[in-house]
Amino acid sequence: MSIVFEKPHALSDVGFHYCPGCTHGIVHRLVAEVLDELKLEGEAVGIASVGCSVFSYNYFECDMVQAAHGRAPAVATGVKRANPDKVVFTYQGDGDLLAIGTAETIHAATRGENITVVFINNCIYGMTGGQMAPTSLVGQVTQTTPYGRKTETQGWPINGCELVSQLEGTALAQRVAVNNVKNIREAKAAIKKAFTYQTEKKGFTFVEVLSTCPTNWGLSPQESLKWMEENMMPQYPLGVYKDKGAKGDE
Amino acid sequence: MSEKVLMKGNEAIAEAAIRSGCKLFFGYPITPQTEVSAYMSKRMPQVDGLYLQAESEVAAINMVYGAAATGARAMTSSSSPGISLKQEGLSYIAGADLPCVIINIVRGGPGLGGIQPAQSDYFQATKGGGHGDYNLVVLAPSTIQECVDLTYKAFDIADQYRVPVMIMGDGMLGQMMEPVSFPAHDDSVTFDKSWACNTTGMKRKKNIVNSLYINPDELENLVWERQKRYDLITEKETRAESFFCEDADIVLVAYGTIARVAMNAVKKARAMGIKAGLIRPITLWPFPEQEIANVAKTAKSFLSVEMSTGQMVYDVKLAVNGKCPVEFYGRTGGVVPVPQEILDKIVEMSKKL
Ligand SMILES: Cc1ncc(C[n+]2csc(CCOP(=O)(O)OP(=O)(O)O)c2C)c(N)n1
Ligand code: SF4
Ligand SMILES: [Mg+2]
Numbered sequence: 001m002s003i004v005f006e007k008p009h010a011l012s013d014v015g016f017h018y019c020p021g022c023t024h025g026i027v028h029r030l031v032a033e034v035l036d037e038l039k040l041e042g043e044a045v046g047i048a049s050v051g052c053s054v055f056s057y058n059y060f061e062c063d064m065v066q067a068a069h070g071r072a073p074a075v076a077t078g079v080k081r082a083n084p085d086k087v088v089f090t091y092q093g094d095g096d097l098l099a100i101g102t103a104e105t106i107h108a109a110t111r112g113e114n115i116t117v118v119f120i121n122n123c124i125y126g127m128t129g130g131q132m133a134p135t136s137l138v139g140q141v142t143q144t145t146p147y148g149r150k151t152e153t154q155g156w157p158i159n160g161c162e163l164v165s166q167l168e169g170t171a172l173a174q175r176v177a178v179n180n181v182k183n184i185r186e187a188k189a190a191i192k193k194a195f196t197y198q199t200e201k202k203g204f205t206f207v208e209v210l211s212t213c214p215t216n217w218g219l220s221p222q223e224s225l226k227w228m229e230e231n232m233m234p235q236y237p238l239g240v241y242k243d244k245g246a247k248g249d250e
Numbered sequence: 251m252s253e254k255v256l257m258k259g260n261e262a263i264a265e266a267a268i269r270s271g272c273k274l275f276f277g278y279p280i281t282p283q284t285e286v287s288a289y290m291s292k293r294m295p296q297v298d299g300l301y302l303q304a305e306s307e308v309a310a311i312n313m314v315y316g317a318a319a320t321g322a323r324a325m326t327s328s329s330s331p332g333i334s335l336k337q338e339g340l341s342y343i344a345g346a347d348l349p350c351v352i353i354n355i356v357r358g359g360p361g362l363g364g365i366q367p368a369q370s371d372y373f374q375a376t377k378g379g380g381h382g383d384y385n386l387v388v389l390a391p392s393t394i395q396e397c398v399d400l401t402y403k404a405f406d407i408a409d410q411y412r413v414p415v416m417i418m419g420d421g422m423l424g425q426m427m428e429p430v431s432f433p434a435h436d437d438s439v440t441f442d443k444s445w446a447c448n449t450t451g452m453k454r455k456k457n458i459v460n461s462l463y464i465n466p467d468e469l470e471n472l473v474w475e476r477q478k479r480y481d482l483i484t485e486k487e488t489r490a491e492s493f494f495c496e497d498a499d500i501v502l503v504a505y506g507t508i509a510r511v512a513m514n515a516v517k518k519a520r521a522m523g524i525k526a527g528l529i530r531p532i533t534l535w536p537f538p539e540q541e542i543a544n545v546a547k548t549a550k551s552f553l554s555v556e557m558s559t560g561q562m563v564y565d566v567k568l569a570v571n572g573k574c575p576v577e578f579y580g581r582t583g584g585v586v587p588v589p590q591e592i593l594d595k596i597v598e599m600s601k602k603l
Contacts, residue, residue, distance in 0.1 A: 007393055023334065038253075041450070041452065042449060042450050042451045042452035042453070043449050043451075044449060045319075045320070045448070045449060047316075047446050048460075054462060057458045057460055058458075059454075061450075061456055062450060062456060063447035063448065063449055063450055063456050063457045063458070064456065064457075064458045064459070065316065065319045065447050065458075065459040065486075066314070066346070066458070066459065066460040066461065066462055067312065067313075067316075067342075068338055068339065068342050071308070071309070071312040071339070073317070073320065074304070074308070074309040074310075074313050074315075074316065075312050075313070075316035076316060076426070077309075077313050077316060078274070078312065078313035078314060078316020078317035078318070078319070078320075079313060079316040079317065079319060079320055079447065080316075081274060081302060081313070081316075081317060082273075082274055082300075082316070082317040082320040082322040082324070082448075083448060083449070086448070102305060103305050103308075103309065104305070104306075104308075104309055104312070106305075107305035107309065113557050119594035140297050163276050168436075191402075198314070203272065227413065
């Protein structure tokens with residue numbers, strides 16, 4: 001009998017705790033596949049952040065360090081500076097990365113810290129039960145914006161890729177989505193590029209993944225994908241915002 | 251280098267850290283500890299180490315967390331307002347059982363306070379500071395030489411018990427110069443780092459550095475296990491020095507540079523015929539409760555002398571445990587008491603004996 005499909009080695013043999021239809025799991029798998037393909041599992045340290053992905057320290061087979069809310073890029077910096085030739089990545093949500101941890105994100109990028117940040121943008125604080133995130137859309141109803149996000153009081157969404165692409169230390173800033181097969185393939189290619197750039201010491205690599213939160217959006221997994229396409233993509237256009245490795249972008 | 255050199259306390263701590271094998275330092279400027287950072291930025295590149303100026307004290311302590319998680323010896327330093335920002339990180343470091351060293355050169359507070367020497371962060375250092383059931387080991391040098399010796403000690407205690415260790419000095423200690431020597435560091439002792447996240451190399455099972463335990467029973471067990479280590483630290487590492495306590499009626503308790511001022515006052519009191527003595531806690535946590543309790547069997551009263559409105563005095567009272575009165579004398583806000591003020595207080599107390 002030939003094996004036609006296997007779990008990536010870098011993904012631990014334990015069940016995910018994610019809600020049905022949540023795309024966190026897809027992104028985990030992509031990261032693990034990339035670690036396998038680049039043979040980095042034994043060379044990598046992952047940093048779990050605080051959010052729904054907090055237990056990612058149980059899901060990746062490489063060494064894992066759990067960081068305080070928002071501090072993953074600083075923790076990754078400490079790990080990386082102690083082991084400059086190893087591979088270090090963070091896996092963070094939007095609240096973690098663009099609210100409480102904004103300073104850590106920006107400064108890791110501007111230092112050109114040789115780490116890879118996998119940024120899960122689901123426009124919500126998933127873990128705490130669906131409050132407004134810095135990335136929540138204008139008008140979006142959440143537990144703490146019951147009348148919809150109003151710009152007069154809550155301002156506008158923050159665009160992570162656009163922000164970090166302005167910083168010289170950023171080698172790669174790319175926004176991808178995991179809503180269909182084509183995009184999932186592109187997402188994997190972006191993650192692979194990010195890790196490859198890291199091994200080439202090109203600088204800070206940042207992959208923003210548009211992700212769903214069916215539970216807190218109050219939608220079915222199918223409806224969630226549609227909501228992402230119709231509402232998130234106009235605010236967060238997919239694409240490459242910075243690529244120091246691309247010709248003409250050096 | 252065993253000959254004596256003239257150094258500021260801040261620089262001596264930095265040099266001692268490097269000699270202890272500290273290869274990573276993460277800082278953020280703040281008076282009166284900036285010399286630690288400045289010295290590190292000059293010396294670390296010479297010894298193949300890392301000096302990194304973080305974007306904040308919050309980031310600096312989390313960088314220490316990351317570096318310590320790999321098993322490396324790492325350190326940060328700051329002063330009061332910056333140490334407040336580090337509390338979150340300290341709680342996580344304690345919760346994840348990571349060894350590291352934190353320098354706190356205390357200045358007057360609260361708020362932005364002032365930049366002159368103070369001891370008003372005793373509560374913060376010894377009673378938690380961050381959230382959760384944890385303790386920092388807190389070492390309080392009173393001379394520049396002791397800064398060196400305790401820095402060596404701090405890294406070993408941190409590694410041996412997997413705990414964060416704070417060296418707490420005041421601005422005076424950081425800034426003043428004294429001759430110091432750097433004894434050869436004993437590198438022969440090794441510590442178990444099999445828990446470190448320094449990559450598996452596909453040769454071992456993965457390690458996880460973490461402080462999250464959703465199951466209350468599991469968390470409780472881990473917290474009690476840590477508590478046992480704290481008990482062991484209390485048993486093995488508690489340190490204090492005492493002077494003229496055997497026949498003393500009035501026993502002063504003071505730490506850090508103020509212990510030197512208090513010593514001066516004690517000697518003057520003795521010259522006047524007052525039987526005064528001094529206990530100088532070297533570890534503020536664990537607190538030298540037993541030493542104080544022993545002296546309390548024969549002493550007639552105690553006096554806690556601090557550069558605060560009275561913080562350590564509560565620990566002195568607990569240790570004396572009602573055996574005799576405990577009084578307090580303090581200056582705060584960056585004001586350093588002179589020997590005469592303390593002597594006046596001793597004389598006043600002697601009249602009540
Ligand atoms: C200092 C601190 N503040 C608040 C929290 C509570 N908290 C846990 S997860 C979270 C939000 C996570 O949202 P996000 O980063 O978007 O991740 P998601 O769950 O959506 O994947 C918050 C506020 C915390 N753990 N620590
Ligand atoms: S709450 Fe949302 S983000 Fe969290 S696991 Fe469930 S669906 Fe995913
Ligand atoms: Mg989120």
